[in-house]
Amino acid sequence: MRATVYGALIIRPRIGRKYPFPKPYREVPIMIGEWWNANVMDVERIGMSTGGVPNIYDAYSINGLLGDLYPCSKKHTYKLKVTPGKTYLLRIINAALNSQHFFKIANHKFTVVAIDASYTEPYRTSIVVIAPGQTMDVLMETNKPMADYYMAARPHNSVAVAGPFSDDTITTGIVHYIGGPTKNSTAKMPILPALNDTATTHKFYTNLTGLTTSRFFVPVPRHPDEKMFITFGLGISVCGTPNGCINSPFRPMISFAASMNNHSFELPTSTSMLEAFANGVKGVYTEDFPDHPPLKFDYTKANLSSSLWMTEKSTRVKKVKFNSIVEIVLQNTALLTPENHPMHLHGFNFHVLAQGFGNYNSKKDMKKFNFFNPHERNTIAVPTGGWAVIRFRANNLGVWMMHCHLDVHMPLGLAMAFVVENGPTLSTRLPPPPADLPRC
Template identity: 50%
Template sequence: METYNLSTKPYCTFFLLGLFALFAFLSSFAAAETHYHDFVVSIFLHFLHGVRQLRNPWADGPTYVTQCPIKPGGTYTYRFTIINQEGTLWWHAHTDWLRATVYGALIIYPRLGSPYPFSMPKLENAILLGEWWDRNPMDVLRQSQFTGAAPNISDAYTINGQPGDLYRCSSRETVRFPIEAGKTVLLRIINSALNQELFFAIANHRLTVVSVDASYTKPFTTNVIMIAPGQTTDVLLTADQRPAHYYMAAHAYNTANAPFDNTTTTAILEYKSAPCSGNKGKSSRPIFPQLPGYNDTATATAFTAGVKSPCQVKVPTVIDQNLFFTVGLGLINCTQPNSPRCQGPNGTRFSASMNNVSFVLPRTTSIMQAYYQGVPGVFTTDFPPVPPIQFDYTGNVSRGLWQPAPGTKLYKLKYGSRVQIVMQDTSIVTTEDHPMHLHGYQFYVVGSGFGNFNPSRDTANFNLIDPPRRNTIGTPPGGWVAVRFVADNPGVWLMHCHLDVHLGLGLAMSFLVENGIGTSQSVIPPPADLPQC
């Protein structure tokens, strides 16, 4: 498995191979010795997850949001600049369920002469956690879209493309990570799974968390991490155990009252000095880690709460836009409940929404192209800042509130606005941890809790000193999470649940951040080769 590796060396070459990818490509770049990296990549549609791409939504990639799809046989060159970012991010397709197979790591190293804020590890490994179906994932999606029912769950999880020893017929290809006794390795862990949050652990070894979503953290040590789709977590591991073979393993953290893939993927941490035993020199079976139960929300919550910035940060304290978004599932009533297209609960179709608006992608042009070119009728800017109807969000919700309204609605922000968003999970259909991802931005996670958000009580407990900076954060099941950021990146930026099953159902919205004053605060012109619909 190869990854993007970006540094500030005068000349660097990087490679990207998609894990079980639908395509592969080879590209190279030369980066100047400054605090940023300029490079050009020619590929099919994808999104560089977590890259801020200042003033340049044209390189963001979500289909029909910032660009039209690249047509078969066509090309589009993504040009963008990385400024003041370093750490682990990733790239993936951003149309339908192509992300199930089209993804990889994007590693941005510190510029030359700038060390990590921790002891230099002996080596580094990227660990991409994935999800696998025993059929074409696009067929799984199409069946769900036709019937209106929930899609079939996956058949396996993977580590760097391989399911591991616990699945039938896959033990020969189990990924192995060799390590020398006493040495420290930096593991760059990415949850590339399509629809599942995961617990991850390594038998008998402690993990020291040092970064999340390409932002350094105050180091803390743990036996297990919880990582949601879209998130990255960097950990240090020291080979301080008896030389042997140890499983690293991941399985589901499931918060919804719904079926899930209850299998476990494994790879092997292999001490080079481990003795061999058994027939033909084969080593003994690796030691297995203790993973939390699939419904262990206490462990997941404790891990998330442990992530903090390494020092005091500049969190917006005066708020210009105070937004409250409900996020969750819904059901659409069918005119013919017995139809083959109405196989959701009680003859309905599944849906999802934010503030009761189920996001609909346009099909004639992208939102950003329509905005830039002044094309009318593609979107509106009346996304509600609060739910249209207030209710007991995590209680017994009236069935009259279960059906969202479809729409392509944006929320407009002035350049430089200081924004707070509280995202509230609901009990409509089921409570669930929704990993919410904001394109084009990083934000500070200032608070979270269970039950309905109470501003008079909960705001007083916000962490405005050292909250973590992320680009993806989960809503606690039956709870809420609050984030803050400054709207200093103009353009159209998608915000959505990173469970792709929910994104396709409409659990998304977009911000329209207006230009500021002058060229340096304005969207750059679109490239000449931007795909047209």
Template identity: 45%
Template sequence: MGTTKTLILQFSAVFLLHSEVIYSYAMTHHHYNFDVVETPYNRLCSNKTILTVNGQFPGPTIYVTEGDTIVVVVANKATQNITIHWHGVKQPRYPWSDGPEYITQCPIRPGTNFSQKIEFSDEIGTLWWHAHSDWSRATVHGAVIIYPKKKDDYPYHVPYAQIPIILGEWWKSDVQAVLSEFLENGGEPNNSDAFLINGQPGYLYPCSTQDTFKLTVDHGKRYLIRMVNAVMNTIMFFKIGGHNVTIVGSDGAYLKPFTSDYIAISPGQTIDFLLLADQNPSRYYMAARAYAVAGNFDNTTTTALIEYRSAAPDTPPPLPPLPESNDTLASADFTAKFKILTQRNRPINVPLNPSNKLFFTLSMNTIPCSNSTCLGPFGDRFSASVNNQTFNLPRISILEAYYKGINGVYGGDFPGRPPLAFNYTEAIVPRALWVPDNSTKVRYLDYNSTVEIVFQGTNAVRGVDHPMHLHGYSFYVVGRGFGNFDVKRDPRNYNLVDPPLMNTIAVPVNGWTTIRFRADNPGVWLLHCHLERHISWGMMMVFIIKNGKTPAAKMDPPPPDFPRC
């Protein structure tokens, strides 16, 4: 069995510091306390104050061993509410520590604490943690590295070193002000001013020459890079100049290794890859920029350096050629190569005859503006939906309402299909189909039932990719394609042999993706698009998985310090 560790994470607006290891492979039963301060920070020639964990941005990397349970004491010493989500951690029978605001908990208010128990089960590789309230995750996030129970028991070459790489972004203005402004004016959020690699913009931005992340490597050594996309609103292309990489894992699961000269990674997703330092000893750029097909987006490029230890410092190297920012096939083709790695102690268990077959449309929407002066299309206000339902957050958590039997907080009739069938991906979807319904609805699932969800992107307002994330579960991605899903033709091509096991998957623009999972984790679990502007506009829904009959199939009770509204 795993061990239990206790950590204390405190929040405040603080100066940028380098990440530090909270828990290393050999540590057990350690208690951590971190001071926080409020300090203006200079980035891109401007001063601002940011919200962080333990004075670090990105936040501290947490190292655990497969099957461990940790306790994270979140002490909110900032002036705004906060929650923390443990992205990709299934939290068996314990949704109380999952973190999404007003879904599984009320926020942790300034001056209060919350002890979150985090139970790891079969996850392996790289996950991450981040704020799940307002837009705080822009600066409140960090990696989670899960070692195998037996040291260096990897299904690939044992790496010489392991390095977290977190892709992020930076606004010169206060990110909560960005959120408030676009929600008020009904338009799109202002673009960020820079993308980041491990908190640093790189050479191509003003005032950032000295603030470039550098990875020093030894010739002939192999490095395991653990990448997290913490960017708020865009899928990212990433490439290392002069080197191919070997992809070995994603979203806390191993993949059959494959080689690529670039990576496409969605917000919320993690990717593990091996880098063999076998090129001419010199300096090489790591570079990342957005993949986006519509709407406003930051079209800049962030860089970091790989420097061979024997190389003499010289001028920055040439940029590696990244796919074009609108290269949909490059994004989709990369993800299509994912296949789960078969292991004796990790059996593949794809539901073959799912008892629940759901069809979820993912749409951009508009709603009328009271005075027709909003900044969305035709003077309306932007919205977003699942099955034409724009989700309205309640003011008491759905989990608490469900557990205590509080009526009037949510409805239990979230539709399993859209209310109206139409040509979802036609070139021009009529404006009459752009307007959604507002609701706070959940869908109940019986314990241990099997589920298939077909996510169908639509071209209402405009077609875009949607990285969909399910809390409390990993799921098998059994199929995907472009255009409208064909219920008679497309299931014939499902991969039911070795589909990847994911917790976040990008549904391609004007396309579809099918996932399957077994509903064996009782509780309240959020499903949402991981583009932050889309969840702010309401592209989310909630599953309630009912208790089973045995004690091991029932949700645990809440902790004594559970946050109150």
């Protein structure tokens, strides 16, 4: 969907309630996307069937338009007309499939007031970083001289390496002050960070905190019932096509893969996992996803041994009790090639307790945990060579995926699922499906 038709779903306060920040003059969705010249279904099919990865995009876009830095796209540039002296609420959404993005507007500053639909302590910044699947609300004051100003988005990769996610192009839009000059040639261009500017990214993410004065602020749940240490990254697996992977960069019967705790996730093909859980159907998944990786090693070391690359395909889930508190250390690895991973959890918001670089060390890094005002998210960008610690309360019944939001990584197997058991009361038990639910 994100490669074809998409749009913004905006949640506003109920009638009679206000935002916990000054009322904006106007709200404007800003959606960062990707564009392929080829049919996107063919791109994915060919990439997966040959044992490699799909071709990357041909261009990025802002609100569906490519901007005037690509060939033949000058007439396809998004223009935001603003009234001087006002405050605008920009609802920024990264609908791109495979890249985090820096986003900036020349000569303007933002005040971040919400991320992933959770209010934040106002954070003043001239640039934001947003990963695929993330959303962000920022205030922008139109208090600059009457002119045109470029808005621009550039991809971010933690390391500048050759590979499927290393392309570096910029998509643009125009902020036009009503009453100012109209020629785009006079527009001022923002200075964007380098593709691999991890310092800027880390500073931005770690300066975000939750708004404790909001009626919706949820304190950090204490005393976790479940503690998990999950490593993830790229790898290889036995090719699933009968004739092998003819264009595989590895041996003919070996294909690209991705895994969590060395298990490369396979979606079931006959029965949905939620249906299997509700009806007690056996053989659809197993409840033995491990709490720790099978082997300890120097996770972030460059040029790791190829003996660590092979993954095991499975449909394993982690079963947790209703209302239990789950803490997860998300440890990125340098297996096969280093890459950042935006990890998305369905069904829940989680608190981000801490994040950092290197191999997670519980004795040292637990001292960094923020229990006072951590921000809540549903997608956390874990950088190359780094880790993040999240915590959530499992109070939503059913089967919930956790996966990398880089679209190419999901079919490669960088995913797992949680099964939240029924609770003790009727209201905390999974209801039956509606009578008219279509069968798969």
